[in-house]
Amino acid sequence: MSSERVARRFFLTASLAAGGGLLLGYSIGSDSGLNKVFAAANPENAPSVTDIPLNAWVRIAPNDEVTLISSQSEMGQGVMTTLPAVLAEELGADWSRVKIEFSTVAPAYRNPRINWQFTGNSESTTGFFELLRSMGASAREMLIAAAAKRWSVPAGELYADSGRIIHRPTKRFLKFGDLAEDAARITPSQNPGLKAQSDWKLLGKSLPRVELKSKLNGTAIFGLDFIVPGMVYAAVMQSPVHGGDVSSFDKNSVINLSGVIDVVPVPNGVAVVANQYWQARQALRSLKVSFAGGASSEISSESLDKQYRAALAGDSWKTVKSEGDALREADIRGKFSDLYSQQYESQFMAHATMEPMNCTAHVTDDSCIVWGPLQGPELAKLTLSGMFKLPPERVTINRTLLGGGFGRRLLVDFVVQAAVISKAVGKPVKVIWSREEDMQHDVYRPATLHRITAGLDKAGKPLAIAHQLVSPSVLQYVYPPAVTDDNDPTCLEGLMETHYELPSQRVDFKLLKVGVPTSVLRTTGYGPNIFAVESFIDELAGKAKQDPYEFRRSLLKDERSLKVLEALADKSDWKRKPGKGVARGLAYTEAFRTHIAHAVELSVNNNLVKIHRITCVIDCGIALDPEITRNSIEGGTVWGLGVAFKSNITFKNGRTVESNFHDYQIAQMDETPPIEVHIVNSSTKGLGGTGEVGPVTLVPAVANAIFAATGKRYRSLPLSRHGLRLAAVG
Amino acid sequence: MTEVEMRTVTFILNGKSTTVKVDPEKPLLWVLREDLGLTGTKYGCGMAICGCCTVHLEGDAVRSCVTPMSRVEGKRVTTIEGLSHDFSHPVQRAWMELQVPQCGYCQPGQMMSAACLLAQNPKPADTDIAEAMSGNLCRCGTYQRVRKAIHLAASLLIERGVAE
Numbered sequence: 022m023s024s025e026r027v028a029r030r031f032f033l034t035a036s037l038a039a040g041g042g043l044l045l046g047y048s049i050g051s052d053s054g055l056n057k058v059f060a061a062a063n064p065e066n067a068p069s070v071t072d073i074p075l076n077a078w079v080r081i082a083p084n085d086e087v088t089l090i091s092s093q094s095e096m097g098q099g100v101m102t103t104l105p106a107v108l109a110e111e112l113g114a115d116w117s118r119v120k121i122e123f124s125t126v127a128p129a130y131r132n133p134r135i136n137w138q139f140t141g142n143s144e145s146t147t148g149f150f151e152l153l154r155s156m157g158a159s160a161r162e163m164l165i166a167a168a169a170k171r172w173s174v175p176a177g178e179l180y181a182d183s184g185r186i187i188h189r190p191t192k193r194f195l196k197f198g199d200l201a202e203d204a205a206r207i208t209p210s211q212n213p214g215l216k217a218q219s220d221w222k223l224l225g226k227s228l229p230r231v232e233l234k235s236k237l238n239g240t241a242i243f244g245l246d247f248i249v250p251g252m253v254y255a256a257v258m259q260s261p262v263h264g265g266d267v268s269s270f271d272k273n274s275v276i277n278l279s280g281v282i283d284v285v286p287v288p289n290g291v292a293v294v295a296n297q298y299w300q301a302r303q304a305l306r307s308l309k310v311s312f313a314g315g316a317s318s319e320i321s322s323e324s325l326d327k328q329y330r331a332a333l334a335g336d337s338w339k340t341v342k343s344e345g346d347a348l349r350e351a352d353i354r355g356k357f358s359d360l361y362s363q364q365y366e367s368q369f370m371a372h373a374t375m376e377p378m379n380c381t382a383h384v385t386d387d388s389c390i391v392w393g394p395l396q397g398p399e400l401a402k403l404t405l406s407g408m409f410k411l412p413p414e415r416v417t418i419n420r421t422l423l424g425g426g427f428g429r430r431l432l433v434d435f436v437v438q439a440a441v442i443s444k445a446v447g448k449p450v451k452v453i454w455s456r457e458e459d460m461q462h463d464v465y466r467p468a469t470l471h472r473i474t475a476g477l478d479k480a481g482k483p484l485a486i487a488h489q490l491v492s493p494s495v496l497q498y499v500y501p502p503a504v505t506d507d508n509d510p511t512c513l514e515g516l517m518e519t520h521y522e523l524p525s526q527r528v529d530f531k532l533l534k535v536g537v538p539t540s541v542l543r544t545t546g547y548g549p550n551i552f553a554v555e556s557f558i559d560e561l562a563g564k565a566k567q568d569p570y571e572f573r574r575s576l577l578k579d580e581r582s583l584k585v586l587e588a589l590a591d592k593s594d595w596k597r598k599p600g601k602g603v604a605r606g607l608a609y610t611e612a613f614r615t616h617i618a619h620a621v622e623l624s625v626n627n628n629l630v631k632i633h634r635i636t637c638v639i640d641c642g643i644a645l646d647p648e649i650t651r652n653s654i655e656g657g658t659v660w661g662l663g664v665a666f667k668s669n670i671t672f673k674n675g676r677t678v679e680s681n682f683h684d685y686q687i688a689q690m691d692e693t694p695p696i697e698v699h700i701v702n703s704s705t706k707g708l709g710g711t712g713e714v715g716p717v718t719l720v721p722a723v724a725n726a727i728f729a730a731t732g733k734r735y736r737s738l739p740l741s742r743h744g745l746r747l748a749a750v751g
Numbered sequence: 752m753t754e755v756e757m758r759t760v761t762f763i764l765n766g767k768s769t770t771v772k773v774d775p776e777k778p779l780l781w782v783l784r785e786d787l788g789l790t791g792t793k794y795g796c797g798m799a800i801c802g803c804c805t806v807h808l809e810g811d812a813v814r815s816c817v818t819p820m821s822r823v824e825g826k827r828v829t830t831i832e833g834l835s836h837d838f839s840h841p842v843q844r845a846w847m848e849l850q851v852p853q854c855g856y857c858q859p860g861q862m863m864s865a866a867c868l869l870a871q872n873p874k875p876a877d878t879d880i881a882e883a884m885s886g887n888l889c890r891c892g893t894y895q896r897v898r899k900a901i902h903l904a905a906s907l908l909i910e911r912g913v914a915e
Binding site for chain 1: 755774777778781784785786788789790791792793794795796797798800801803830831832834835838843846847850852853854855856857858859862877878880881882884885886887888889890891892893894895896897898
């Protein structure tokens with residue numbers, strides 16, 4: 022035990038909880054860029070950076086119950102299970118006595134790396150692993166010190182197990198609850214000793230999800246299910262043209278309808294408020310309302326396409342990566358007689374969380390309380406305190422379970438609506454978006470356009486690659502400080518840290534301003550970029566007449582990359598010839614700090630693509646809960662099938678065309694082949710995320726397999742554009 | 752003219768006779784959620800595409816978002832809350848064993864469709880599962896586990912049959 026000590030960017034504090042018991046918290050003293058941005062925009066409401074708050078992550082109650090107060094929202098990724106397990110492991114807690122609560126918004130709950138409170142970026146476990154281990158270890162040392170004092174024995178004779186501090190020589194023990202009050206008076210160590218991985222009892226094993234049962238009998242409370250006594254409901258209609266607004270509405274057209282209470286303007290739209298949601302929804306259909314404006318009324322998929330192509334054809338690129346000679350596309354064309362250049366495109370996509378956007382709020386003259394399925398509670402708090410001119414302590418953000426997040430719920434447009442409507446009617450209000458509102462007023466994953474150009478040697482090996490990327494912003498609304506006039510680092514993910522070893526690498530970027538809203542969506546930059554890169558590498562392998570697996574191996578030196586790729590070849594039987602009419606494709610990358618590779622086996626008949634088998638290997642450092650990890654990668658793989666074949670958002674007259682799951686399609690049960698997920702564990706250093714990585718390599722692996730099957734290379738998504746359809750499996 | 756004519760509808764909900772006074776056109780989904788406080792049945796699309804709102808009507812899996820109350824009069828309705836009181840239904844046991852849910856929002860609908868399939872076909876093949884379950888969308892992509900769990904539930908049903 023205590024074999025490993027980690028450096029920390031945070032420091033621990035302890036205090037006595039009201040009502041007895043130990044509280045442990047942490048604080049970050051430094052300012053962040055984000056604070057400055059919001060301070061500039063909204064000087065009254067920027068969070069104070071001089072405070073060193075004593076917020077609690079850990080509570081040990083006199084009845085021995087250990088509570089983790091989590092800043093991270095549960096949206097299916099398993100944080101309600103894995104985060105308490107990390108804590109309990111170091112603490113030596115009794116797992117059956119560990120509970121989890123969702124925190125409010127406070128600096129102590131921020132992601133330590135980014136200094137901002139949110140759930141996303143595949144960091145909800147990895148971003149808090151070190152912190153919670155330290156919290157647990159430090160609390161354990163405090164409990165041990167308290168027991169040592171009480172018994173007058175050396176601390177070295179004591180250890181923690183199953184919620185007790187045990188005196189090794191005499192087997193005497195004291196329960197955590199008996200020691201918590203004394204322990205809280207002990208100054209926590211800034212550098213507590215951590216358990217050796219070989220001593221782990223909870224981590225690295227699969228635990229039943231803490232909230233599992235509630236999801237099997239209908240008692241799980243999502244935002245849609247949360248009820249405040251006396252609350253009323255709102256149905257909203259926003260300007261169908263992006264950026265437009267209501268020009269007029271006639272309250273009298275609905276005010277006498279059954280249950281209707283009021284009609285309230287909201288940003289970009291109007292809400293009908295009624296005693297029940299069904300009443301509000303029905304009345305909204307009868308509301309006389311007209312919309313106007315929206316700079317984007319001329320925008321269509323065709324006009325966007327032209328804009329992208331003009332950008333790719335034009336100059337004034339921002340060079341974001343230069344390695345070796347860093348030859349530009351033009352240089353490569355001038356210097357190499359053997360060269361290869363192709364363009365790739367990814368589509369606009371909607372999040373389409375199964376739970377549509379919704380939020381409950383109660384706003385009075387001097388307070389604002391919100392309950393909702395939120396990934397971005399700090400942004401919600403800042404925004405609302407600014408809007409209502411309330412001090413931050415008068416704004417309370419509560420979180421429910423999320424029926425999917427995928428980045429959509431980092432934004433707070435639906436939160437603002439609930440609050441505005443509540444203030445107007447003077448009651449608690451739940452706003453629920455129809456599926457149509459949800460899909461047509463999403464903030465979309467931006468489409469991307471790429472040109473990749475390689476200079477080759479005589480054997481077809483690339484010596485220089487220049488990648489040109491055109492993409493609108495991903496981070497503009499959720500993390501504005503990272504975005505400048507001509508750069509957004511999230512757009513570049515996967516291009517900056519490629520493991521292929523080439524003498525000359527260059528990435529040139531053009532941040533496109535488009536008239537449709539774009540934001541974070543599962544896989545962020547990695548998805549489109551790795552589709553392009555892994556398709557291109559596959560093309561180079563074909564041009565060199567080499568096996569795609571061997572070709573990639575020849576370009577990789579990184580040990581983890583090779584291990585994952587080799588494990589994939591092994592698990593997918595890559596070296597064995599596939600059955601008659603069946604072809605294989607693969608792809609590899611590192612994304613969200615996880616190494617991942619997919620192999621896909623499929624056959625194609627009359628443009629009908631039947632997938633027979635999918636094999637995936639990942640190395641995320643250590644899978645802290647292997648079943649949760651596997652489930653996440655299986656699900657990401659299925660998501661990827663939708664990206665590859667089906668999901669596509671298009672625009673016409675400034676509006677989103679697709680409105681529900683009939684025209685915005687995702688993968689279904691009958692299209693889901695057997696998916697094997699194999700985990701390669703490497704090290705606890707640098708844990709990788711697993712929530713978003715699944716689709717990243719699946720999509721190019723599908724395109725590569727289709728090429729292997731048909732000789733046709735498809736370079737734009739979704740494949741339905743080319744008439745390809747996903748067949749039922751089996 | 753502006754007031755909707757309310758009607759009394761009596762039906763058997765999770766084994767209990769239940770009476771509500773509602774707009775007969777109001778979908779069962781919203782009656783369950785707003786009038787009866789059973790929020791386990793979810794809203795997903797409102798047009799019978801996604802399956803989140805699946806319940807049993809006279810033992811058949813139906814989409815409650817498009818089932819008007821006028822169709823429910825005198826019928827038996829089972830929701831996720833009525834599947835069992837103690838997680839003893841084979842579908843619940845299998846879902847628990849294989850840890851099917853991620854976010855969990857679509858799972859009540861998945862489970863109600865699965866329970867109906869198994870009631871009508873106690874040993875479904877993959878193709879039967881595909882047919883019965885393809886109208887239940889899952890954005891987290893848990894289909895493989897749903898499929899495995901239905902097979903497991905089928906074997907639990909057989910065990911239970913043998914035990915009885």
